[in-house]
Amino acid sequence: MHSPYSLGPPPNRRLDGCNRITSLFPSVSITDIGCNRHSEFEAENRDPPSIPNFIFRFLPSSSPDVSQFFPFQISTSSSGEEPCYAGVPMSSIVEQGLGVGDVISLLWFKRSLPRYCTKFIEICIMLCADHGPCASGAHNTIVTARAGKDLVSSLVSGLLTIGPRFGGAIDDAARYFKDVYDGGLTPYEFVEGMKKKGIRVPGIGHRIKRGDNRDKRVELLQLFARTNFPSVKYMEYAVQVETYTLSKANNLVLNVDGAIGSLFLDLLAGSGMFTKQEIDEIVEIGYLNGLFVLARSIGLIGHTFDQKRLKQPLYHHPWEDVLYTK
Numbered sequence: 001m002h003s004p005y006s007l008g009p010p011p012n013r014r015l016d017g018c019n020r021i022t023s024l025f026p027s028v029s030i031t032d033i034g035c036n037r038h039s040e041f042e043a044e045n046r047d048p049p050s051i052p053n054f055i056f057r058f059l060p061s062s063s064p065d066v067s068q069f070f071p072f073q074i075s076t077s078s079s080g081e082e083p084c085y086a087g088v089p090m091s092s093i094v095e096q097g098l099g100v101g102d103v104i105s106l107l108w109f110k111r112s113l114p115r116y117c118t119k120f121i122e123i124c125i126m127l128c129a130d131h132g133p134c135a136s137g138a139h140n141t142i143v144t145a146r147a148g149k150d151l152v153s154s155l156v157s158g159l160l161t162i163g164p165r166f167g168g169a170i171d172d173a174a175r176y177f178k179d180v181y182d183g184g185l186t187p188y189e190f191v192e193g194m195k196k197k198g199i200r201v202p203g204i205g206h207r208i209k210r211g212d213n214r215d216k217r218v219e220l221l222q223l224f225a226r227t228n229f230p231s232v233k234y235m236e237y238a239v240q241v242e243t244y245t246l247s248k249a250n251n252l253v254l255n256v257d258g259a260i261g262s263l264f265l266d267l268l269a270g271s272g273m274f275t276k277q278e279i280d281e282i283v284e285i286g287y288l289n290g291l292f293v294l295a296r297s298i299g300l301i302g303h304t305f306d307q308k309r310l311k312q313p314l315y316h317h318p319w320e321d322v323l324y325t326k
């Protein structure tokens, strides 16, 4: 019995996909791509090699995308001598001294991005890793760890606070900044239009930061991008939006979500590594909140360990904060 989570598509669907491929590419035989060998692997109680790996080895590089034939697509191969991320072997990743930004670029974006892009991803991860115990996510994690729960429970309890008000506005910021910049709206038209619709501008506003107490993380991201990116047009637009919102209220700064959202648009558009269609898809699907989720997991895990190491007792919130009503 094939589980959808273990070996990939069951044999009949594998064969079906392979048959369609061999009919499309007469130079490729079904033996070449290993489809007729499923029972052989099963008899030896081994995982069959992934079909796409076989196929990509035999198809000419100009072949159309065959991935559409497969209900399961992978970018991590575990069937060869060593695991590969989007076709790049682990040894090559280690030997080239690549970092976690490169791994993210391979696994999320399915391509090797230039070093300044992967460095930018790494800076996002480093800067968003933690923001102290009072932020929503850390607070939840701490309370959960102190209730005696395990690492995973404590981590996810914190992660579940990530959303439109806390760390989860990067995708929406990117969507809006892209739409309004590409559509030629002025910052004034954008902000006032949002106000009319009763929607807060994603990427703008902070609970603590103010116009006269800027977010250092935003400044560091902007400095890196201004120095290394070929173009920062979306970021400059976001800064113009901030200038306008700050003229309305001192808390309406460009926050870290807005900075990452606008700068990632610049990375996608300026690197020359993505087609317009791919950029639209990345923004529409919403890849970018993943950066905050991944980054903040580092800090939340640290908060869990702190509580365990310090043997902190069950948390109880101070009575005096609570207004009791009838």
Ligand SMILES: CC(=O)SCCNC(=O)CCNC(=O)[C@H](O)C(C)(C)COP(=O)(O)OP(=O)(O)OC[C@H]1O[C@@H](n2cnc3c(N)ncnc32)[C@H](O)[C@@H]1OP(=O)(O)O
Residues within 6 Å of the ligand: 164, 165, 166, 167, 168, 169, 199, 200, 201, 202, 203, 204, 205, 206, 207, 208, 249, 251, 252, 255, 256, 257, 258
């Ligand atoms: C790492 C991070 O978490 S960064 C934050 C990511 N989230 C966003 O970018 C979403 C948009 N921003 C917001 O929703 C808010 O600014 C928050 C949640 C981040 C902070 O909110 P708070 O400091 O609690 O501000 P509060 O909710 O009290 O709002 C104060 C005033 O500013 C206005 N305001 C706050 N943010 C915005 C915004 N993004 N756009 C328009 N107006 C805003 C509010 O309408 C409110 O005005 P009102 O009292 O006249 O209604």
